[in-house]
Amino acid sequence: MAAQETVDHKYVYDFSEGNKELKDLLGGKGANLAEMTNLGLPVPPGFTITTEACQAYLATGQQPDGLAGQIEAHLEALEREMGKRLGDPQDPLLVSVRSGAKFSMPGMMETVLNVGLNDQSVQGLARQASGGGGQAASGGADRFAWDSYRRLIQMFGKTVCEVPGEEFEHALDEAKSAKGTHNDLDLDADDLRGLVDAYKKIFLKHTGREFPQQPREQLDLAIRAVFESWNAERAILYRRQERIPTDLGTAVNVVTMVFGNLGPDSGTGVAFTRDPASGAQGIYGDYLANAQGEDVVAGIRNTVPLQELEQLDKTSYDQLLGIMARLEEHYKDLCDIEFTIERGKLWMLQTRVGKRTAAAAFVIAGQLVDEGLIDLDEALHRVNGAQLAQLMFPRFQLDHEFQPVAKGIGASPGAASGTVVFTSARAVEMAAEGKSVILVRRETNPDDLNGMIAAQGILTSRGGKTSHAAVVARGMGKTCVSGADEIEVNVPAKRFTVAGQTVNEGDVVSIDGTTGKVYLGEVPVMPSEVVQYFEGSLDPEHIDNALVRAVHRIMTHADGKRRLAVRTNADTGADAARARRFGAEGIGLCRTEHMFLGDRRELVERLILARAPGEREAALEALLPLQRADFEEIFREMDGLPVTVRLIDPPLHEFLPPLEQLAVNVAVAQERGEDVAKEEALLAAVRRMHEENPMLGLRGVRLGLVIPGLFAMQVRAIAEAAVACARGGGVAKPEIMVPLVGAVQELETVRAEAEKIIAEVVGDSGVEVLIGTMIEVPRAALTAGQIAEAAEFFSFGTNDLTQMGWGFSRDDVEGAFFWRYLELGIFGISPFESIDRDGVGRLVRIAAEEGRAARPGLKLGVCGEHGGDPDSVHFFHEVGLDYVSCSPFRVPVARLEAGRAVVETGGSDSR
Numbered sequence: 001m002a003a004q005e006t007v008d009h010k011y012v013y014d015f016s017e018g019n020k021e022l023k024d025l026l027g028g029k030g031a032n033l034a035e036m037t038n039l040g041l042p043v044p045p046g047f048t049i050t051t052e053a054c055q056a057y058l059a060t061g062q063q064p065d066g067l068a069g070q071i072e073a074h075l076e077a078l079e080r081e082m083g084k085r086l087g088d089p090q091d092p093l094l095v096s097v098r099s100g101a102k103f104s105m106p107g108m109m110e111t112v113l114n115v116g117l118n119d120q121s122v123q124g125l126a127r128q129a130s131g132g133g134g135q136a137a138s139g140g141a142d143r144f145a146w147d148s149y150r151r152l153i154q155m156f157g158k159t160v161c162e163v164p165g166e167e168f169e170h171a172l173d174e175a176k177s178a179k180g181t182h183n184d185l186d187l188d189a190d191d192l193r194g195l196v197d198a199y200k201k202i203f204l205k206h207t208g209r210e211f212p213q214q215p216r217e218q219l220d221l222a223i224r225a226v227f228e229s230w231n232a233e234r235a236i237l238y239r240r241q242e243r244i245p246t247d248l249g250t251a252v253n254v255v256t257m258v259f260g261n262l263g264p265d266s267g268t269g270v271a272f273t274r275d276p277a278s279g280a281q282g283i284y285g286d287y288l289a290n291a292q293g294e295d296v297v298a299g300i301r302n303t304v305p306l307q308e309l310e311q312l313d314k315t316s317y318d319q320l321l322g323i324m325a326r327l328e329e330h331y332k333d334l335c336d337i338e339f340t341i342e343r344g345k346l347w348m349l350q351t352r353v354g355k356r357t358a359a360a361a362f363v364i365a366g367q368l369v370d371e372g373l374i375d376l377d378e379a380l381h382r383v384n385g386a387q388l389a390q391l392m393f394p395r396f397q398l399d400h401e402f403q404p405v406a407k408g409i410g411a412s413p414g415a416a417s418g419t420v421v422f423t424s425a426r427a428v429e430m431a432a433e434g435k436s437v438i439l440v441r442r443e444t445n446p447d448d449l450n451g452m453i454a455a456q457g458i459l460t461s462r463g464g465k466t467s468h469a470a471v472v473a474r475g476m477g478k479t480c481v482s483g484a485d486e487i488e489v490n491v492p493a494k495r496f497t498v499a500g501q502t503v504n505e506g507d508v509v510s511i512d513g514t515t516g517k518v519y520l521g522e523v524p525v526m527p528s529e530v531v532q533y534f535e536g537s538l539d540p541e542h543i544d545n546a547l548v549r550a551v552h553r554i555m556t557h558a559d560g561k562r563r564l565a566v567r568t569n570a571d572t573g574a575d576a577a578r579a580r581r582f583g584a585e586g587i588g589l590c591r592t593e594h595m596f597l598g599d600r601r602e603l604v605e606r607l608i609l610a611r612a613p614g615e616r617e618a619a620l621e622a623l624l625p626l627q628r629a630d631f632e633e634i635f636r637e638m639d640g641l642p643v644t645v646r647l648i649d650p651p652l653h654e655f656l657p658p659l660e661q662l663a664v665n666v667a668v669a670q671e672r673g674e675d676v677a678k679e680e681a682l683l684a685a686v687r688r689m690h691e692e693n694p695m696l697g698l699r700g701v702r703l704g705l706v707i708p709g710l711f712a713m714q715v716r717a718i719a720e721a722a723v724a725c726a727r728g729g730g731v732a733k734p735e736i737m738v739p740l741v742g743a744v745q746e747l748e749t750v751r752a753e754a755e756k757i758i759a760e761v762v763g764d765s766g767v768e769v770l771i772g773t774m775i776e777v778p779r780a781a782l783t784a785g786q787i788a789e790a791a792e793f794f795s796f797g798t799n800d801l802t803q804m805g806w807g808f809s810r811d812d813v814e815g816a817f818f819w820r821y822l823e824l825g826i827f828g829i830s831p832f833e834s835i836d837r838d839g840v841g842r843l844v845r846i847a848a849e850e851g852r853a854a855r856p857g858l859k860l861g862v863c864g865e866h867g868g869d870p871d872s873v874h875f876f877h878e879v880g881l882d883y884v885s886c887s888p889f890r891v892p893v894a895r896l897e898a899g900r901a902v903v904e905t906g907g908s909d910s911r
C-alpha cells in the first residue's frame with residue numbers, strides 16, 4: 001500500500017502491516033487490531049497512526065513532516081478497499097477515530113465516531129441504511145442516520161472543540177421533554193433532525209464557526225484532538241496514579257464504522273474467554289441488541305448474557321465462539337473482546353489480554369499449563385508477588401453498601417473487624433475474653449506490642465508505612481491502617497471522633513489494610529485459603545480447589561528455580577515457627593529489643609540508672625537468663641537453620657517512660673508532698689539521655705561501645721543458648737549481627753570482646769558462631785572493603801540505609817510530604833517501600849562488590865522491609881545477594897519473586 005511513503009519516516013500502518021508485538025509504536029488497541037487482521041478475523045479495515053507521530057506533534061504542536069501525505073495515502077487505500085469515499089454524499093464511508101496507548105487507560109482519552117457525516121452525507125447514509133432490512137428498512141433508516149449525525153456533532157464538539165458537554169445533554173433533555181419521554185429511542189427522525197440544528201447552534205456559539213462540513217477536515221481535527229487528549233488533565237492524573245510514563249504518547253486508530261444499531265439483527269457486546277474473576281473456563285460476556293458500544297456504557301438498556309445471542313443469531317454466535325477459542329490459543333491467555341454485529345455480520349472491534357483478579361491469574365496460569373499452551377516458566381512469569389500477597393489476606397465481603405468514614409494509609413493489608421480499644425492493656429483483657437479487638441492509637445510505640453499481638457487490627461491517626469505500627473503489624477501479618485488523620489483520637493476519654501461521629505470504646509469498627517479504608521460497624525470477613533495451604537491445613541493433592549492447586553504448583557516451580565534463599569525477620573518462637581511453615585530457610589533478623597520490654601523494663605531501668613559499682617552488672621546478670629531462654633526457644637524452632645541475632649539497636653531511653661509524662665507525674669507528686677526520689681532520678685536520666693535526633697544518636701553499636709557489658713551479656717546469652725540447644729541434640733547456627741556500624745574499628749572492638757566470650761562458652765560443643773554486621777549507614781557501604789575484613793557476613797538494613805541515604809526520617813516523611821513527591825513524580829513509589837535502585841541500590845551494589853572483593857566467601861543478605869518487596873527482590877537477585885529476609889507473611893511472596901527473577905533474567909538457575 002502507498003508506495004510514496006518509503007522516503008518519509010513511517011508514521012502510518014495499515015492494520016495488515018502491524019502485529020501484537022508493536023504496542024510501543026501502535027498502542028495496545030492498534031497492535032491487537034493488526035494481529036487479528038493478520039489472523040484473518042473480521043476486523044473493520046483501518047489504519048493506525050503511531051505513537052511517534054503523537055510524540056512529535058506534542059513536542060512541536062505541529063504534525064510531523066510526511067504525516068499528512070501518509071494519512072492521505074492510507075485513506076485512499078481504505079476508500080478503494082471499501083468501495084466508498086469518506087463522506088461521499090451518496091454512500092459515505094464513515095470512520096471512527098480512537099485513541100490507543102501502549103498501556104490501557106480506560107476512558108481517559110478521546111474517541112470520535114461517525115467522522116465523515118455532514119448535511120449531505122447524512123442523507124446518503126439514510127438511503128444506504130434503508131437498503132437493508134429490519135428497523136432501518138421500515139422507516140428507521142432516517143432516524144438512524146440523523147442520530148449518527150447528532151452523535152458526531154456532540155462528540156466532535158466536546159472532544160475537538162471543547163464545547164461544554166452539558167449543553168448538548170441539555171438540548172437532548174429538552175428534545176425528550178418536548179416529546180414527553182425519558183427515552184432517547186422515542187425520538188424520531190424529525191426530532192433528531194431538530195436536535196442536529198440545535199447542536200449546530202451550540203457549536204457555533206462556542207467556537208464562532210459552523211460545524212465543519214469537509215470530511216477530511218473533520219478527520220484531521222479529530223486526529224489532533226486524540227493526540228492532545230494524551231495531555232488532558234485526567235489522563236495525566238491517571239498516568240501518575242498508575243505509574244505510566246508521561247512521554248509515551250497515544251496512537252490513533254482510524255477504523256471503518258460498523259453499526260450495531262441498524263435493527264434487531266444488529267447489536268454489540270463484550271466477552272471474556274474465561275471468567276476474569278475466578279479463572280473458570282467458559283463463556284462470559286454481555287450482549288445488547290440494536291445498540292452501539294457507547295449505549296452499553298450509558299446503561300440505556302440492560303444487556304443480556306452472551307449465551308442468549310445463540311437464540312438471536314446462531315451463526316454469529318458460533319462464529320464468535322470459534323474466534324474466542326482461536327484468540328485464546330493464539331495469545332495463550334485470557335482475552336477480552338469487543339464486537340459488533342451489523343445486520344448479521346460479525347465484526348471484531350478490539351481484543352487484548354484481559355485484566356483479571358489475583359485468584360484468576362493463578363488459576364488461569366495453571367490451566368494453560370495443563371492445556372499445553374504455556375510451560376511452568378511462563379506460568380511463573382504470568383503471576384506476581386503482589387497478587388500472591390493479596391490472596392494471603394482475609395478479605396471483606398463488601399456485597400452490601402458499606403461506606404468508609406475515613407481513609408488512611410493501607411499499612412499492612414488484610415481486613416479486620418472488632419471492638420474498639422484504646423490501650424494495650426484493654427486489648428489484652430478483651431482478647432482474653434475471646435473478643436476480636438481493633439487497637440486505636442494516635443501512634444504506637446514498643447509498649448503497645450502486647451496489645452498489637454492481642455488485636456485483630458491496628459488503626460492509627462498518625463504515621464506512614466514505616467511507622468512503628470506499620471512495620472510491626474506487617475511483621476505479624478496483622479491488618480493495619482496508619483495515618484488516618486481524619487480521626488481524632490482521645491485516649492483518656494476512650495473515644496475517637498470522625499466525620500462528626502463519636503466512636504467509644506466497645507463500639508465496632510472495620511478496617512481494610514489494603515485500601516486504608518475505615519468503616520463503622522462490622523463488615524463480614526473471609527479467611528484466606530492460600531494461608532491455610534501454607535499453614536499446612538489444606539493439602540493441595542487432596543482438595544478440589546483450583547486456586548490452591550495452582551498456587552502449590554507455581555510455588556513449587558519457583559522454589560526449584562530460585563537462586564536467592566529466603567529467610568525471615570522473626571523475634572519470637574511463634575513467629576519463627578510460622579515463617580518456617582511458610583518456607584523460611586532461616587532467620588535473617590531477630591531484633592532483640594522486645595526482650596527488654598514488659599516485666600523486664602524494671603531491669604532495664606536499673607541498668608540505665610546504675611550509679612553505684614555493681615548495680616549495672618547485677619541488672620545485666622538478671623537479664624542474661626531471660627535472654628538465653630528467648631534465644632533457646634528460637635533456636636529450637638529453627639533447628640538446623642541459620643539464625644541471625646542482632647544486638648540491641650534502639651536508643652535506651654526508648655525503654656524509659658516519655659519525658660513529658662514523667663515530668664507531669666513528678667510535678668503532681670511533688671505538689672502532693674509525696675516521696676518522689678526514684679521518679680526524680682528517672683526524670684533526670686531521661687533528660688540526660690534526651691536527643692534531638694535519636695535516630696542518629698546513641699543507638700546500635702554506639703550503645704554497645706558506651707554501656708559496658710551490654711553487648712557482652714547478649715553475646716553470652718546467644719552462645720549459651722546455642723550450646724544448650726546442641727547439648728539437647730539440636731543444631732543451632734547462630735550469627736551475631738552488630739547494628740549501625742559505620743567504621744571497621746567499631747566492629748573490630750565489638751568483635752574482639754565477642755570472640756573471647758564465644759570461645760569461653762562454646763568450648764568443644766561443636767557450635768560455630770559467625771559474627772557479621774548490618775550495612776545500614778552509608779559510610780559502611782562505602783568502606784565495605786575494610787568492614788568485610790572484620791565481618792563474616794553483611795546484612796543490608798535498607799530501612800536505615802534509605803533513611804540515611806536520602807536524609808528522610810523514616811517515621812515522619814511518608815505521612816508528611818511524600819504525597820507531594822508522588823504527585824510531582826519525583827519518585828513513583830516510596831523508597832521505603834521499594835528499593836531506590838539508583839541511589840540506595842547503588843550503595844548496596846558497591847558494598848556487595850567491595851565486600852566480596854575483600855572477602856570472597858562473604859555471605860550477603862538483606863533484612864530491611866525491602867526484602868519482601870517484589871521489585872526489590874529482583875534487584876537483590878541481580879546484585880548477587882545470597883538471601884533476602886522478610887516478615888513471615890512476605891516469605892511466600894519473596895520465594896515466588898526470587899523464582900520469577902531467575903525466569904525473567906532468562907537464567908536457568910536451579911538450586
Ligand code: PEP
Nearest residue numbers: 776797798799800863864
Ligand atoms: C533496617 O534498618 O533496615 C533494619 C532492618 O533495622 P531496623 O528496621 O530495626 O532499624
Ligand code: MG
Nearest residue numbers: 776797799800
Ligand atoms: Mg536499622
